Amino acid sequence: MRERSSARSGEPPNGARRRRLRRFAAAVGCAAGALLFVPWPEPAAPAGAGGRPFVWNQDQRWQALETAFRNARKAGCAGSRPRAEAMLGEGRRLVADAAAGEVGPESVVLDEIERTTFELGPMVAACPETIPEYVRLVTRMRSMVKRQSRHWDMGLAATRTRMYRLLYGGRAALEEAILQAPPGFSPPLVAGDDEPSVTPSAEVLGVTVHSGDILVSRGGVPTSALIARGNDFPGNFSHVALVHVDERSHETSVIEAHIERGVAVSSLSSYLKDVKLRVMVLRLRSDLPQMMADPLLPHRAAGAALEDARRRHIPYDFAMDFADHSKLFCSEVASAAYEPFGVTLWMGLSRISSPGLVGWLSGFGVRRFETQEPSDLEYDPQLTVVAEWRDPLTLYSDHIDNAVVDAMLEGAEQGETLGYPWLLLPVARAAKAYSSLLNAVGLVGPVPEGLSAASALRNRQFSRMHAAIKRRTVMRASEFERANGYRPPYWDLVALARQARAEFRPGGRLAGGRSAARLPATERAWTLCPNTSRTTASALPASSGGVRCARAR
Numbered sequence: 001m002r003e004r005s006s007a008r009s010g011e012p013p014n015g016a017r018r019r020r021l022r023r024f025a026a027a028v029g030c031a032a033g034a035l036l037f038v039p040w041p042e043p044a045a046p047a048g049a050g051g052r053p054f055v056w057n058q059d060q061r062w063q064a065l066e067t068a069f070r071n072a073r074k075a076g077c078a079g080s081r082p083r084a085e086a087m088l089g090e091g092r093r094l095v096a097d098a099a100a101g102e103v104g105p106e107s108v109v110l111d112e113i114e115r116t117t118f119e120l121g122p123m124v125a126a127c128p129e130t131i132p133e134y135v136r137l138v139t140r141m142r143s144m145v146k147r148q149s150r151h152w153d154m155g156l157a158a159t160r161t162r163m164y165r166l167l168y169g170g171r172a173a174l175e176e177a178i179l180q181a182p183p184g185f186s187p188p189l190v191a192g193d194d195e196p197s198v199t200p201s202a203e204v205l206g207v208t209v210h211s212g213d214i215l216v217s218r219g220g221v222p223t224s225a226l227i228a229r230g231n232d233f234p235g236n237f238s239h240v241a242l243v244h245v246d247e248r249s250h251e252t253s254v255i256e257a258h259i260e261r262g263v264a265v266s267s268l269s270s271y272l273k274d275v276k277l278r279v280m281v282l283r284l285r286s287d288l289p290q291m292m293a294d295p296l297l298p299h300r301a302a303g304a305a306l307e308d309a310r311r312r313h314i315p316y317d318f319a320m321d322f323a324d325h326s327k328l329f330c331s332e333v334a335s336a337a338y339e340p341f342g343v344t345l346w347m348g349l350s351r352i353s354s355p356g357l358v359g360w361l362s363g364f365g366v367r368r369f370e371t372q373e374p375s376d377l378e379y380d381p382q383l384t385v386v387a388e389w390r391d392p393l394t395l396y397s398d399h400i401d402n403a404v405v406d407a408m409l410e411g412a413e414q415g416e417t418l419g420y421p422w423l424l425l426p427v428a429r430a431a432k433a434y435s436s437l438l439n440a441v442g443l444v445g446p447v448p449e450g451l452s453a454a455s456a457l458r459n460r461q462f463s464r465m466h467a468a469i470k471r472r473t474v475m476r477a478s479e480f481e482r483a484n485g486y487r488p489p490y491w492d493l494v495a496l497a498r499q500a501r502a503e504f505r506p507g508g509r510l511a512g513g514r515s516a517a518r519l520p521a522t523e524r525a526w527t528l529c530p531n532t533s534r535t536t537a538s539a540l541p542a543s544s545g546g547v548r549c550a551r552a553r
Contacts, residue, residue: 048358049351049370052157053232054164062491065122069180072126073486084123084130091116091137099144105152105162113141114165121173128181135190138170142385143193149381154348163379164233171236176489179396188392192385195283199299200245202252204268207281207387211245212298214282214334214383215254216374218398220275222466223259223459225401228375229409230361232351234402235375236278240330241271242337244302255305255337257330259451261444263314265306277398280378281386288382290342297341305337313442318365318450322346322372327450331372346372347380356412363418363458365451399490400477400497404470407497408462420457428453465504472500 072080094113103109117138124134145166152159178186189206197210209215216237218224224238241256254271257263284291284298291297308314317327325336335345350373352358358369378385432453435445447456476496480488488496 046358046362046367046369048353048355049232051232051351051353053354054161054234059491061118062489065118066489066492068119069122069125069486069489072122075126077127077129080123080126081130084120084127085133087116087120087123088130088133088137091120092140095137095141095144098148102151103148105149105156105159110145110162110166114169117141117166117170118173121177125177125180128177128185131177131181131185132187134174134177135186138174139190139192141170142167146193146381146385149379152381154379154381160233160348160379167378168233168235168375172490175390175395175399178392179399179487179489183392186392188389190388190390192281192387195384195386196286197283197298198295200247200250202243202245202250202268204243204252204281205272205279205387205389207389209243209245209252209281209386210283210298211243211247212284212302213243213386214377215241215243215271215279216282216377217241217279218277220277220394220401222401222405222463225405225466226360226462227373229402229405230352230357231373231375232353233376234406235373235378236398236402237280237374237378240334240374240377242302242305242334244306245299247299253306255302255309255333257314257316257328257333259316259318260448262316262449263309263328263333265309276391277394278388278390280388282377282383283386284338284343285382285384288343294341297343298338301337301341301343304340305333315449318455319367320371321368331374331377334377335372343382345380345382346377347382348376350376354409354413356414356416357409360409360412360418360458360462364455396487400470400473400493401466403490403493403497404466404473404500406494407501408466408469410498411501418458418461420454420461424457425453428457432456469497469500469504472503473497476500 091113094109094116098107098109098113120134120137124130145163149159149163154160191207197212199211201208201210203209204215217239218228218237219239227238228235239256241254244253244255245251246253252268254266254268255263256266256271286292286295294300315327317324317329317332319327320329320332321327322329322332322335325332328336331346338345349370352361352366352369352371352373361369377383428447431445432447435447435449438445439449447453451459473493473496476499477488477493480492480496
C-alpha cells in the first residue's frame with residue numbers, strides 16, 4: 001500500500017524514507033543541542049580542612065598606625081627621623097637578643113619584635129631615607145625567625161601563627177612604608193641568607209641561583225590573587241617552580257606546572273617573560289642530614305624532575321592532591337621532586353577551611369583542602385630564603401588585587417556563589433570538546449585539560465567580577481589619595497573594595513544595571529585577556545592606551 005501511495009504521488013519509494021531520516025536526524029540534533037544547555041549535576045562541595053582561619057582582628061591598631069603616620073607626615077622627616085632611628089636601633093637590639101639564644105614561638109621578645117616592626121612603619125614611611133635600614137631590619141628578623149623555627153614544632157598552631165605574624169606581617173609593614181615613599185628609596189632586590197651550595201649555578205635577576213633552588217612567585221591574573229589569598233593564612237605568592245642548571249653547559253631550565261598545559265620545561269628567559277610581581281628564591285639548608293650525606297641532592301632532584309617532565313605528559317592537578325603524582329600542580333612539582341630523596345617539603349601543610357572559599361575552589365575542581373600552597377613554603381624551616389625581588393611599579397596593584405579578593409571572599413562567606421550565564425554553556429562545552437581533541441595530539445586548547453566547561457565559565461565570571469570591582473576600588477583609592485595626600489594603606493583598600501563589591505548584584509551585574517561586558521575597555525581588560533592581567537602601573541588610573549595581553553601565573 002505504501003509503494004502504491006508513493007507511486008500515485010509521483011514520489012520514489014525511498015524519498016519518503018530519506019525525508020523521515022532527515023526529520024529524525026534533525027530531532028536528534030535538536031535534542032543534543034538542547035542537552036548542551038543542561039548543566040551536569042554538581043558534586044557536593046567537599047568539607048574544608050577543619051581549621052580556623054587566621055584573623056588579625058586589630059582594626060584599632062591599624063587606625064592607630066594610620067594616625068601615627070599622619071602625625072609623622074606633619075612633623076616631616078626632620079621631626080620624625082630621630083624617633084625612627086631610635087626605634088630601628090631598638091628593633092636591631094631585640095632581634096639580636098632573640099638570635100643569641102633559643103626562644104619558643106610564644107616568647108615575649110617576639111611579641112616586642114612584632115610591635116616594634118609595625119610601629120616603625122609610620123615613622124619610616126614619613127622619612128623614606130630610613131627605608132633601607134627598615135628593609136635590613138625586617139630581613140634580619142626573618143632570618144632569625146627561620147633559624148629559631150628549626151627547633152619549633154611545626155604542627156602546633158602557636159608556631160604557625162607566630163611565623164605568619166612575623167614573616168607575613170613584617171613584609172606587610174615594610175611594603176606599606178615602601179608604597180608611601182617616592183620611587184627609588186627601596187631596592188627591588190633584597191638579599192637574604194647566602195646558603196652554601198655546591199650544585200651548578202646561574203644568574204637570575206641579579207641573584208646566583210643553584211640547581212635545585214625553588215622559585216616562589218606571584219603572577220598577575222585574578223586567579224593568582226585568589227591562590228595567594230585563598231588560605232587559612234592569606235599570603236603573597238601564587239606559583240612555585242624548580243630550577244635545574246646543567247653541570248656542563250650551565251643551561252638553566254625551569255620546571256613548572258601550567259594550568260593551560262600541565263608540567264612544562266622552559267628556559268629562564270621564558271620564565272621571566274611571564275608577568276612576575278614578586279619572586280622569592282628558596283634553597284634547601286646545607287646542614288640537613290640528607291644534604292650532609294649528599295650535597296648534590298638538590299641537583300639530582302631537579303634532574304629527575306626535568307627528565308620526568310620530558311619523558312611523559314603530566315596534566316595539571318586541579319584537585320591539588322599532592323599525594324597523587326600522576327598529575328601535578330605547581331607546588332607539587334617541587335615536593336614530588338624532593339620526595340624520593342628523603343626530603344618532605346611543606347612541613348606545615350596548608351589548610352583551607354572557610355566554607356565559602358571551599359565552595360568557590362571546589363567549583364574550579366579543587367578536592368584537597370589540606371594541601372601545599374605556594375605562600376606557605378616560606379615557613380618551612382628546611383629552607384632558607386636566599387633573596388626576594390619585588391617589582392616596585394606593580395606593588396600597589398598587587399595590594400589592590402589582594403584587597404579585592406579579600407572583599408570577594410567575604411562575599412563568599414556570606415553565601416555568594418560563582419555562577420555563570422547558562423547560555424554560554426553550549427559554547428564552553430564545544431570549546432572543551434575542541435580542546436580535548438587538541439590535547440589528544442599534544443596541543444593546548446582554549447579550555448585547560450582537566451578543567452570542566454562549567455569550571456572554565458566560573459573562572460571567567462570570577463575574572464570579570466574581579467576586574468570590574470578592581471576598577472572601582474582604584475577609582476575610590478584615587479579619591480582617597482586626593483583627599484588625604486597619601487595612598488590608602490591595606491586596611492583602607494579592603495574597606496574601599498568592600499564598597500565596590502557592594503555595587504554588584506549576584507551574577508556580576510552592577511547595581512546600576514550594566515553588565516561587565518559594557519564597561520570601559522580598561523575595565524574589560526581581564527575579560528578580553530582571560531589568562532592574563534594588566535597588573536602593571538598602566539593598570540592604574542594614570543594610565544592610558546588600550547588593552548594588552550600577557551601571560552602570568
